[in-house]
Amino acid sequence: MKSKIFLLLALFAVLTSNAIAQSSFDAKFQKMMSDGFRAEGIAGLDRIQQDETQKFCSNPKLINTKQGALKAIELQKLNMASIVQPTDGKYIGDWKNGEAIAQSGRGATWTDKPDTVNGGGCYNCHEINKKEISYGNLGPSLWNYGKNRGYSQELITYTWNRIYNSKAYNACSNMPRFGHFKLLTQEQMQDVMALLLDPQSPVNQ
């Protein structure tokens, strides 16, 4: 009996000391982050304040647990709910503009101005038009995107949602939430949609 109590006490001591160590580590980390950055140009310190999705995705250990899987579903719902469909009902814009947006990786850095037109940076991570040989592979190839998948309304809505807020489908997707954080305007997203989904777009040839 005595030894059981002792064991329990010992366990408690280990747990609390772990917890104390953890919270002191957390405090050190927070201090390091807040001392480590300063605001510059359009990049304010608010950018290191995390929303719930970012907080969750910064913890790779948690993501791979059962609890993490449940949290991911909850966050996906949250992100899905924030998506706004195009206010003018138009999903497909001009693929030529879309190509230019896909090529440009500019915008939102501290060397950009508040009026810098953001690009989508799509080629950084995706193969899109095969004519562009300089493309990244963090995301899947989008060559023949519409042609391979058909041009259904379902696909169109899905694609809009993916560009607007990729975290609606995968809580820790590597793809920026272009609509959610207003990285692209509605018109720009319509143009990128056209690049992928206009049957005339070179992507679908």
Added chain:
Amino acid sequence: MGDPMRIRAAESNGIVDVKILMKHDMESGQRKDSAGKLIPAWFISTVSVKAQGKEVFVADFGSAVSKDPFLNFKYKGSKGDKLVVSWVDTKGDKRSDEATVS
């Protein structure tokens, strides 16, 4: 007065392989500064290389030679040759450095 160059010259079978790196911005006149103003052209226009006092190589550059220019050429020579590399740029700045063939 420009910054020092890096000159490497090594002889093998009677041929001296010369590699030169020069420190220069080589402004093309096409670039804009952060305020959107065109940065005027300013580049090395001529590089001359002498071995034992004799001219063995001359390069004339336009505005399209890269920043911190690199040159590689070969001439018939020997170990111990004294090389003098001189450049002049479009503002009249000059630089001369020496090296010995190894």
Added chain:
Amino acid sequence: MKQRFPKASMRKTFRFVLGLIIIGGVSAAYAQSTADEIAKYRQMIADGNPSELYEDAGAEVWKKPAGPKNASLEKCNLGLGPGVIQGAAAQLPKYFPDTNRVQDLESRLITCMSTLQGISAQEIIDAPIQKGLKKDMDALVAYVVTASKDQKIKVSVRHPKEKEAYELGKRAFYYEGGPMDFSCATCHGSDGKRIRLQDLPNLTTQAGAAAGWGSWPAYRVSSGQFWTMGLRLNDCYRQQRFPYPIYGSELLTAISMYMAVNANGGTMQTPGLKR
């Protein structure tokens, strides 16, 4: 035997050939040849690394008396004893008892410049990139890391503060934020990834960290500048759309510690030459 060419692959081939015709010879066939040609490009520019120009300048800065105390840096202790440069960068970051903290090369050079030469540390931190005291720093870094070329990366985590810096760096590596939701891990957390045509080392593995950590600082062809690790990380955070990381901060040292320890056993190929 009849099925030697399955239909699917025939269709693929057909589509491929069709693709070739339609887009005028630019096609998927590039994948391999693109990689080969990029490799050839890198090999060609590797001969004649302009970092050497910075290294020469750094040797001068190291020896020249400067600052209010009019002293040189020849007694600077980078971890292997006063004035020892050979191999020093391969063992950084590390814990220094005199400052009671873990320091990377740049943070340590700031300490030397302030204690030996009397130069204000804040002045170095605040100097604009590539100018004034930062220009001296760039040259010094080029000089010091060249003296570790071909050395084995050997960074200690024996001291509790070293271990802690590693853990803090790891956490910062996975810290997601900004309007694009990026962390270091977004691009450097898995194998075989590229942005455009640039390979992204997986810094969470030994091989990737050795390739990444081991080839910076480097002369960067696209900017025509020599970049220290401090500047490399500064631009990573800029591209991550984060605010501005403070030069010489604990944060940059911790991130460096995370990469360097992961890279242990690899080889310093510094200074590198990058796109």
Added chain:
Amino acid sequence: MNQQRRELLKYTTVFGLMASAGLITSVQAEEWNKAAFEGKSLDEVFKALGTNTPDKSGAIVINAPDIAENGAVVPVGITTTLKANQLAILVEKNPSPLAAEFYIPAGTEPMVTTRIKMAQTSNVYALVKADGKWTMAVKEIKVTLGGCGG
């Protein structure tokens, strides 16, 4: 041109003493072909070099990658089996096509490697002057966009 050049070299040796005395440097005495370097098209450059469009020659090799990872630094080398005394590198789509010109005295190998800037994907021309006649080789070099582009 060739004759002029030789005279210039002689001139340079005459001034050698002055140069070594620091009065002038020999590089000052070199002729920089302003018209050629400021030519805005291949034809203008050819004209300034004193030639029509040069014939293509199999004896000239351009050593350069097919794809440049960055247009700011594109390595380009020329080698030739011709008895060249002058070499030149031209980039068709640069605002000023002539990138560099090289003079090869006797005893120097007819080869050079340097690095040039390319504004975009373009044909690159290696020109070689031998026995008073310009010939050339052509190679397309693709310039790719790199990095995050921010």
